[in-house]
Amino acid sequence: MTDRQTDQIIDSIIRVFADHGDEEYLGEPVTMSEHMLQTAHFAAEAGADEATIIAALIHDIGHFTSDHGAFSMQDTEDKYHEHAGARFLQGHFPQIVIDAVRHHVAAKRYLCAVDQSYHDGLSEASKHSLNLQGGPMSDSEQEEFAASTAHLDQILLVRRCDDRGKVPGLKVAPLETYLPMMRRVLTAATG
Template identity: 55%
Template sequence: MSAPARDNLTSKNIVAFLADIFERRGGEEYLGEPVTMAEHMLQGAHLAEQQGEAEAIIVATLLHDIGHFTSEFGTFSMNDTKDKYHEVAGGRVLERFFPSIVTDCVRQHVAAKRYICATDPDYFGQLSEASIHSLKLQGGPMSAAEVAEFEKQPNLREIVRVRHLDDAGKVAGMATPGFEHYMPMLQRVVDAHCGAAGG
């Protein structure tokens, strides 16, 4: 079965659409890291699952970088001189089908890096070279005013959690389940949200 076009997405085929993206684009280089895009997202989801996180957090971690695949601006590279806002692109694709806890984590995972850099003095030293480069493009650590505003996020704890899982998913050779392992979970989260939202 061919993947549905973005304009024809429904709660019944969004998971197939996402699976198709992973299959076609997942082997692409991940921002100068020692893993592919798919390996990075699958590692984060696997770690979340191993650590007993709720399904919404596992799903958010799995999909946090989906905007790299769906953004008309293309994926990040170490030669970039401006940000491409993949988090916005990803949130746009997911917002009709996933609850706000998922879409908030996707939309805010870039801001979360800036937030943690401003609030945790040890965090910057743990970032990879590629993550430091993208941080510069994304505005650097937050100011005190930005921190205060960001802390008003209703899903702040979950957003920060997904950011840490994002950072952990960059290990060359880590064995993880494939995307198909998460498809039933994705569908459950979609069905619960779309049912509660009346469609």
Template identity: 45%
Template sequence: MMEMYSTIERCFTRHGDKKYGEFVTQRQHALQCAMLASQEGSASELIAAALLHDIGHMLDQSMGSTEPDYDLMHEVTGAEFLNQWFPKGVSEPIRLHVVAKRFLTGNDPAYYHTLSPASKHSLDLQGGPMTPEAQKQFLEVPYATDAIQLRRWDDQAKESDLDLSLDLADFRELLESLVIRETA
């Protein structure tokens, strides 16, 4: 469990204070998202997913990838990275949260207008709104509804002036309680 937390903490230390096209830093965004999940009384796995859903952006930066005009599939990078420690209830909503944005924009055209400019740009890179048939198929995927909820928090968690007294350490116990395997 020590390895898991120290590895995640290192990502936040190195890249958490960087902005990525939004008005908040990676750290602020992650903590706000986890706070929203927690305030709604969500399951521990979904709170962890909310906290870590964009860790793939930090990993992409660690690997030197910062190109904003390409979809680097941070959701896949993050889910695969977290899969070494956590159950699918954490990693799969993360893997699906980008597709959930495509679902929401296809399902509710007004939703598009709630997106930030950076989120609209990334939506275009990710394939745009889903067709009605693709929406039906998406809803049949395990963890799709969790991913949709995660996506909504993701969109809300971009308040630059929010006084947040939380830090990553406040979620350490929760993260450690969810570890299903420790890598050697």
């Protein structure tokens, strides 16, 4: 990827935050940009590597790149924003970032199956979307997911940070703080 392509993908992510950051986040008490920045904040606080922090920062990007629009509590069908997000990032970001975005819904279904306290701690909006997303994984789905998913620990960390990133009024670092890190992650992906 050329420097120009790196600039373009970073600009497109800055635009998503600028254009949609103030939107409500799926019936949660924070905006979209507060949610994404808090998710990255908790990943950094947990000592995650840079690619995982960037995955946390942009895990919901598919809400804005999907043809189907954003989720709402009135939805009766899943819009598969995780796949739209992974498609948007494909070819630019390292596989760990793409996988963490693609699997962040599966990771919720997995954690709900293996950890009852995780399920109980989900917000009402997240429990609503869980039902649309297929509910907790069955035993066989859960075994297959654990056995076949690369970077499982990082993916589950992004998921747990996702669920924590809903704190009204919590002040965290702004998007600009992460841009040099995003550039390093993009450059590492393509050499």
